[in-house]
Amino acid sequence: MVTKAGLTGNHADLWNAGIAKAVWALGEPGFPEALERALRHLVSFEMMNGFAYAANGKAFDLDNDRIVGDRTTIVEHYLAGAYILDPFYDAVRNSPQPTVLVMRRLAPDRFTETEYYRRHYQATGIVDEIGFILKLQHVDAVLSLSRIGAVPVFSKRDIARLESAAPLVRALAEKHWHARFQPQAGEANAAATISHPLLSKRELEIVTLILKGHSTYSIAATLGLSPNTVKVHRRQVYAKLTISSQAELFHLFLSRR
Template sequence: MNSVSRPTSQMPSFDVWNAALAQAANAIGSRAFPDALAAALRLLAPFQMMNGFIYSPDGHAFDLYNEKIVAERSLIVDRYLAGAFVLDPFYDAIRADGGARMIVMREIAPDDFAQTEYFRLHYATTEIIDEIGFVLALETGYIAVLSLSRTGNAALFSEEDLQRLRSAALLVCALGSRHWFHVSGLSLEIKNATPAARIEHPLLTKRELEIVTLILKGHSNLSLAAVLELSPNTVKVHRRQIYSKLNISSQAELFRLFLA
């Protein structure tokens, strides 16, 4: 997720920012809210796409806001909701801590994330080159992440961009939570959810399935060794055994086997 550096945007005047926030607050509960919130946030840092997903306490994912996603929905949203979300670093982050805050993809993603099949299918298709998310607390333990993404030839979010967005994060989370708070209780899709995706296989041990999950999420052998408190050589042995048991030779095959 690399791009060229470009001049950062400037902080808006207090009057302009205040007016944009007031417009967003007044739109809470209406279809105009997402656009009003996006307009306010673009005053702090330009971005090309805003979208979001909801996560249930029992490990499901649902659509929060993807009306203007920059890609074919069936390729991105539907595939994500069908199970690929379990590989999303944002999903791991909110499972560890569902508190309102801003999270930055490049700060939390595993070291080999950009080499994963998930990255190729999800990020390459949308042309996302940088992404931040606001964590929203919804009713009955549901959590949402509302993401801002830069795509194509845009620059990465600068440190100044990130600082401005972080400064506004608690306010953005409060507004977003207020607007979407009851959506999980109103959605028939959520009420009629199918069982959550699981990474499992009868030929693999619990430890091997743990390693498969971390490989698919983008952890290198060195990162795997650190996370699991194993030696790098032990990780390599496990990895060879997994591939041998499954009769595969690449991470792409591994991805297709578990999350096609």
Template sequence: MRSVFGPPAGDPPFAAWNAAVAAAAAAIGTRRFPDTLMAALRMLAPAQMMNGFFYTSDGRACDLYNEKLAADRALIVDGYLAGTFVLDPFHDAVMADGQARMIAMDECAPDGFTETEYYRLHYAATRIVDEVGFVIPLAEGCVGVLSLSRLAPAPPFTGAERDRLRAAAPVVCAFGHRHWFHAPSRMRAGTGLLTRIEDSRLTRREIEIVTLILKGHSTPSLAAVLGCAPNTVKVHRRRIYAKLGISSQTELFHLFWH
């Protein structure tokens, strides 16, 4: 097995890939499945961590697969399930249509995502430098996302690695669907308690703006999403901060999630 700190030279040998896929298929429905799937995916793109969550149709998050984390569970799972999942760009992308596919973090994150408190506490603290996810439709209208992550000091996934993972997505999503399809009926414990941002001091429009700010949208991005001028966004932000008695985005984050 090549080191996870460097990309493979190219596509894996066809026979070896077929053997790895066959092993994963044979393990569906057993505790060996995640490990065999990870072994197959590492042939396409070395990675240090695979974990997953699923989201319910009524706006909650649940644990799908987080048994072998390469990071602190309290950081990467407990706080996430407690409510911060609503700030995860993967959450928005997955819930947009629930279609099986591969998504990449930098393709769905807002322009100011790396400057958010959520990024600092969830990504920087766990040393995740890159992440791709496989969207997996599940029972009861739920949708899962199985993430493959690179941790520092490893480099981000290369374009060729992403291409290989995207090409494998139909197999990964189909296998994941078969293995975890009934997870919603077995894993209701640990659902998120906070599914949306609420504060009686703010109007519905201001709540929308707060949510977008916390997700990482910059002033220009907010203006584009809201269909208004950047100066109008600044006025809204000042008014929101005054109503809440705060002066920074860090305080805004901790007001809702600390």
């Protein structure tokens, strides 16, 4: 019986039966849906989906066959380049060990004010997201559970349940998707980057952090600069690019991807 995750009685029985079905489906097309059904006995959510990231930064579709809402925004625009602004993308690439990701713990301090948030989260109605980091043979990946619409964010008990179940979920998911991606898959197209011939390396670092949702003080702390220096760089960037807002900055670098 699962006790650390807060399950007892019938709920534990349903979880155990559901995860057993997922085990039987390993290696088969029905595995993702079986795992999703099992996880719904732990917490409620509207969508499970996933992306993988190669060492060169290229993103791939891991599991997006049951998307809830606008597939163009959630999958196609994301894979075309918007993923480089996703807090989960940074966390997956920077985490040495598999862990459970909670969006509101990772997101920068001005994340909800970004164009990425407005176009990806507000446009699709995603209100909260939790992810399992997967270490596959050639790529790292994240399998996400999202709440969508007029629903509450994941509670502390929800998070605790998923953290308790994470070793089992990761073991099954890593077994199922272990060798799906081959090294050459990331060589056909270059990974998305923030670049511009008019901007210096430091200015591009600041642009990237602005687009990800970092405030002036957060950028300063991240790069080891003073807030005033960050403000000077930001003014210089906007002057060089002849823009005056973050929306224009996003449009310049990402909206056409």
